[in-house]
Amino acid sequence: MKNIVILISGRGSNFEAILRTARAENWEAEGLRLAAVISNRPDAAGLNRAREAGIPAVGMDHKAYPSREAFEEALAAEIDKFEPALIVLAGFMRVLTEGFVSKYEGRILNIHPALLPLFPGLHTHERAIEAGCRVHGATVHFVSAVLDGGAIIGQAVVPVLPTDDADALAARCLRSEHILYPRCVREVALGRVVAEEGKARMSDETARALTVFDV
Ligand SMILES: Nc1nc2c(c(=O)[nH]1)N[C@@H](CN(C=O)c1ccc(C(=O)N[C@@H](CCC(=O)O)C(=O)O)cc1)CN2
Numbered sequence: 168m169k170n171i172v173i174l175i176s177g178r179g180s181n182f183e184a185i186l187r188t189a190r191a192e193n194w195e196a197e198g199l200r201l202a203a204v205i206s207n208r209p210d211a212a213g214l215n216r217a218r219e220a221g222i223p224a225v226g227m228d229h230k231a232y233p234s235r236e237a238f239e240e241a242l243a244a245e246i247d248k249f250e251p252a253l254i255v256l257a258g259f260m261r262v263l264t265e266g267f268v269s270k271y272e273g274r275i276l277n278i279h280p281a282l283l284p285l286f287p288g289l290h291t292h293e294r295a296i297e298a299g300c301r302v303h304g305a306t307v308h309f310v311s312a313v314l315d316g317g318a319i320i321g322q323a324v325v326p327v328l329p330t331d332d333a334d335a336l337a338a339r340c341l342r343s344e345h346i347l348y349p350r351c352v353r354e355v356a357l358g359r360v361v362a363e364e365g366k367a368r369m370s371d372e373t374a375r376a377l378t379v380f381d382v
């Protein structure tokens with residue numbers, strides 16, 4: 168069985184999308200298990216959703232630790248209890264140090280609400296509108312020491328409409344994330360996408376499956 172550990176910081180809608188898809192597609196029959204949900208915010212709503220689904224849910228307040236490194240040491244110890252094949256950041260809002268990333272190299276995914284390499288960092292929807300983009304979207308990538316700089320696994324493209332404000336665009340982007348992320352998690356967990364020399368290696372068939380168009 169390959170264990171998947173999901174890290175969140177808030178509502179956890181991407182976790183819920185992965186959970187819905189995992190159940191609908193019977194990932195357990197393929198040897199994939201959602202083993203735990205861990206949050207740096209004990210009050211994260213997604214933790215309660217995990218508990219309701221019978222998935223171990225752990226809140227670890229990062230502010231209770233003297234340093235970023237001390238929190239990450241405790242976080243890694245908790246993660247390792249579940250013997251993860253894959254770690255999935257789903258709205259996890261802490262920048263991870265190089266030491267943490269290197270411990271799990273090639274086994275950490277993140278979803279970013281923009282078409283990387285455009286708009287790394289925060290406030291991506293506002294920036295896309297401000298820049299006059301006609302398309303926007305989301306990117307699933309391997310996590311590297313460079314913030315939002317890891318190898319791209321899949322992307323979802325949505326239109327930017329003239330009447331859009333940041334909230335409307337964020338909502339359209341989030342809907343596409345909920346399609347893209349479960350697909351990427353399953354393909355990586357099944358070994359059909361591999362981190363190799365800073366790239367995400369995959370077949371054309373997998374690359375097509377991990378390109379989502381919402382128009
Ligand atoms: N080493 C890496 N760590 C993380 C990555 C990554 O690619 N490499 N992805 C991010 C996710 N992310 C955007 O997709 C992101 C998350 C958080 C921040 C940030 O500035 N966080 C602040 C605290 C913000 C808060 O607690 O509300 C911080 O860590 O000081 C930027 C981008 C996850 N980590």
Ligand SMILES: NCC(=O)N[C@@H]1O[C@H](COP(=O)([O-])[O-])[C@@H](O)[C@H]1O
Nearest residue numbers: 177178179180181257258278279280
């Ligand atoms: N830089 C990381 C980042 O901004 N991630 C974004 O946070 C939201 C989390 O929503 P969720 O908690 O409902 O999944 C998602 O839109 C995700 O792309």
